[in-house]
Amino acid sequence: MSKEKLKQIFIEEANDIIEKMDIDILNYEESPSNKALLNEIFRGVHTLKGSANAFNFSRLGEFVHHFEDVLDFFRSSDITPSASHVDLFLESVNLIKETLEFEISERSGHPEGYEACLNQIQKIISTLKTTPEPAQATITCNDLAQEFGNEIFDEPMPVQRPDEASFFERLEGEETLYTIILTLDSDIYLRGFDHFLFFKNLSHVGRILASFWSPIDTCTLETFDSEYNYFRQVEIMYATQSSQAQIEEIFDFLEPQEYRIVATPRPTVAQPILNVVSEEPVEVASVPLAKEENKEIKAALVQKTFLKIDAQKLDELFDSIGELVIAQNYLGENGKIKAVRDAEVTKTIENLSKITKLIQNRVMSLRMIPIRDTFEKMKRVVRDSSKKVGKPIHLVLQGEDTEIDKTMVEALSDPLIHIIRNSIDHGIETNVEERRKAGKSDEGIVTLSAYHRGGNIIIEVKDDGRGINKEKVYQKALERGLVKPEDELNEAQIYNLIMQPGFSTADVISDLSGRGVGLDVVRTAIESVRGKVEISSVPNQGSTFLIILPLTLAIIDGMIVRSSEKIFIIPTLCIIESFRPAEDEVHVAGSKEEFVQLRSELLPIVRLNRVLELDTQKPNAWESTLVCIENQKGKFALLVDELVGRQQVVIKTLGEFFAKTEGVSGGAVMGNGEVALILNVEELY
Amino acid sequence: MCIDGDVLELDFDMDLEEIKALTLFVKDRLAYIEEIVIFPSKEGLPTSSSLWALLWCLKQEKPSLKIDAIDKIPLDLGVFGTLYWNSHE
Known part of the structure; x- marks a missing residue:
């Protein structure tokens, strides 16, 4: 392997270590008695030092060497780092990041603040050394075992x-x-x-x-x-x-x-x-x-074997699997093959189908990663923003183990930063008194959660601030010509105006937000991964930004339905059940709205042929098939002519012209070569 | 499978149906059984891990029960290697 290649590997590793250090320091700040975490940070710095020296990155090597000394002191003594020490740790991580960039680009000199930070580190060391010597300065073999979680040092089995x-x-x-x-x-x-x-x-x-x-x-x-x-x-x-x-x-x-x-x-x-x-x-x-x-x-x-694979190769593999699924479906649907009444052929096709599904699942899982790392990164964003605007903020994380397609994780980071900053800057009340008057805690609470709903992944950013001033948003939009006086907008549409380019209601433009750039970027970034953003707000209770993302970008498990002689696909994750109601279970309100009684629930009936304007026929609901679907607004019964079957389909985009078609999110090539439309259940009702 | 006084003799290669029958059999008679001996099959290899789960369960239920396959570990299973119990976990 060439030195250049080794260097590339080191850079990737170093970035991972730095990113992890950032998170670990923030977590350590929350639980300063957690020595294991301090050891973890030390371990990262220690690894970085060795590798930096190996590549002759002397500036990085020198910096991390001194930083390591400070960490080493704290981890082997009973002294707990103060808040200002933690600030310095975080500042050091920033400088490590910048110094690494200097080293990679072979720029001369040092990043801004390098000397000052190094001086502060050295000052801390000299101050601390004057205090009595820590009791356990010597590191034993067992200490190392504890630090490095290394099996070779473990107690014998x-x-x-x-x-x-x-x-x-x-x-x-x-x-x-x-x-x-x-x-x-x-x-x-x-x-x-x-x-x-x-x-x-x-x-x-x-x-x-x-x-x-x-x-x-x-x-x-x-x-x-x-x-x-x-x-x-x-x-x-x-x-x-x-x-x-x-x-x-x-x-x-x-x-x-x-x-x-x-x-x-x-x-x-x-x-x-x-x-x-x-x-x-x-x-x-x-x-x-x-x-x-x-x-x-x-x-x-290295006994724990992890492989780093080029993401490009993974994408290529994923595309190939998509084609394999189409070919497999074609085989299953092929009339000539179906006509062969041979048990062996049937068994072979079934086997092939099983294996295809297995491969597909495995490849899919390769792309899925927990959202935890992205969430953890937000701790730093909250900390920095909180300090910058002088508002105490408590960040609550929920559902960090929710898995999400890697591509979406990458696309999610920036929008989340913007939304969180926006919540802290605009959402949370400026002073504590205002919060107290509203019966809230002194600390503003920002909750970041992830969960699955109806075949989508939902990322929710919620603050308990003052909420969005609907009137102010509307007035601002009028002033800027974003809406016309005669436009009738509902609440959601008014809130969505804040994601228009150039829109800002902030009285003072701050460092964090208020330039009307952030939320526009959020919407664009989320839409680029076939997601959408929804905003809701309650005055004096807070605002919620919902980022709704598809589970994956490539393949879905779909229920194929027929309506007006055409084939459509409903993502199965949105389907609760399907049924054919009895005549007395169907009710009509005001001779227009139809409802169906499903056990204790009364569901509105949505006729697919009418929504998509396929024809004007109106078959009796009790003679049709109803598919109970759940979207963010609740459950409804989609009326179709019949269920055709369930199938894995590869999502194909419909191109820009059809991209905004209401009720449709994409297309798929079926086994017989025809194209079927994938329904967007969020827009059907 | 046969019972010789208070010793229950089993074969290595019992299938799931036989183990199901054996479970019913021992449920009523555990109090009288003092030892369980397992004889290797023709190939000398066990067929179902369900049998080993049952043996483990019996040993837990009646610790005085003598079962060499459980008591005398490690157990040499020929081409299936040496078997160890991670009971300490």
């Missing part, structure tokens, strides 16, 4: 479990040691599988050295069911010359979360870290080692 090294001794020839972890679902036997079935298949292409079985503890004979899997985990030590991909084939029919295969590299300390994975198409991102002392730790760390 109970006597029954052999040392990992003993498995390496048993390897023959070119064999690799794999750890296979089976966490089979409780219904595994009913699905025709068994742990020992996989043992048998594994034994055909390698050697099972040992297995470690973890039964669940709450098993009683009274409730024992032989068809229920009581093993929460089985760990297999496996020696084979086969590749990981070949081993994975054995578990093809399992769900992705039911197994994990980890190649365990031989623990050779002297082995250069970057040679661990040699396959051409994949690069292992690791920080090159600068110091001998790091080697042992690093060698152990």
Whole structure:
């Protein structure tokens, strides 16, 4: 690998470390007694120092060296860093970021504030050193184990479990040691599988050295069911010359979360870290080692194999899977193949369908990442904004584990920053007295939450501030000619005006917002990933910005329905159920509005042919099929002629001309080659 | 499967249906069973992990029950390697 390539890997790693440090410091500020977190920050700085020196990034190396000293002092003493120390830590992270940019671009000199920050760090060190020497200055091997979470320092396992090294001794020839972890679902036997079935298949292409079985503890004979899997985990030590991909084939029919295969590299300390994975198409991102002392730790760390894959390659793979799904659908729908009444052909097609779905799910999961990191980054935004405008703010995070398509995560960061800044600057009351008068806490509360709703991912930014002044927005819009006096706007439309380019109601333009740029950018950015922003507000209670995003950008699971001889697709995640009502369950109000009684609920009936203006026919609701759909406004019953079936479809954009078509969000190529429209349920009712 | 006095003798390669029957059988007789012995099948390999779950459950229910497959670990399963219990977790 060329030095340039290594440097590139280092830069990527360094950026990740810096980003994490930022979050860790903010979390540490909230819980200053958390030494583990301080150790984590120290670890990041320590890694950065070694790597910076290896690449001769002397300015970065020098800075992080002193920063490391301060952190080292605090982590090994009983003194808790003060608020000003934490401020300095955060400032240091900013400077590390900037210094790294200087190093990468080979600019001479130092970033602004470098010297001052370094002086402050050194001053803190010299001040602190005059205080009595901390009791535990010496770091023992066990301390390191605790710090680095490193298994090699862990307490030995109970006597029954052999040392990992003993498995390496048993390897023959070119064999690799794999750890296979089976966490089979409780219904595994009913699905025709068994742990020992996989043992048998594994034994055909390698050697099972040992297995470690973890039964669940709450098993009683009274409730024992032989068809229920009581093993929460089985760990297999496996020696084979086969590749990981070949081993994975054995578990093809399992769900992705039911197994994990980890190649365990031989623990050779002297082995250069970057040679661990040699396959051409994949690069292992690791920080090159600068110091001998790091080697042992690093060698152990690489046992947790993570691969960094070019996002472009992932997108290409995703596109190919999309084509595979279309081809698979075509095969399933092909009349000639359907006409072949052969059990073997049918079985093969079914098998192919299963495998296609499995591959699709796996590839999809590659793109899905928790929104946690994006949310964590907002802590810094809130902290900085809060200080800048002098308003105490408490940020509440909810649903951080919600997974979201990676592309959308990238597109989400900037809009979130804008909305949060806007909430703090405009939403939260300027002074504490105003809040107290309104019966609110001194601290303004900004809540950031993520959750799934009706096939979408919702990101919600809520503040408990004064709310949006609807009249003021409307007046401003009139002044700027954004609306005409005769325009009749509902509440949502008025709030949406604040996302018009150049719109601002702020009396004073602040550093944070008020230039009318932010919210326009928000809308554009969210719309570029097929999402939308909705604003609601209650005077003196606060405002809520809802960012509604599709689950993924490429494939959806769709219910195909027919209406007026045309085929449409409804995303299945929005569908609650489908039914055909009895005649007495259908009610008409004012000879126009139709409703259907579904158990205890009364749902409005929306006729698809009328909404999309396909024709003017009006078949009886009790002779049609009703699909109960939930959108943000609630539930409604969509009247269609019939349900055709359920299918995975690849979303194709309709081009700019059709992009704004009401009720339609995209198109899909069906198995027979025809194009079907994907319904946007939010716009149907 | 057969019962010889207070010793229950089982085969390694019991399938799910047999294990289901065995579960019913031992539920009523656990008080009288003192030992469970497992005989290897022709290939010497176990067929279903459900049997091992049942054995584990029986051992929990009646700790005095002697089951070599549980008590004498590690257990050599031939080409299936050595079996360990992570009961400490």
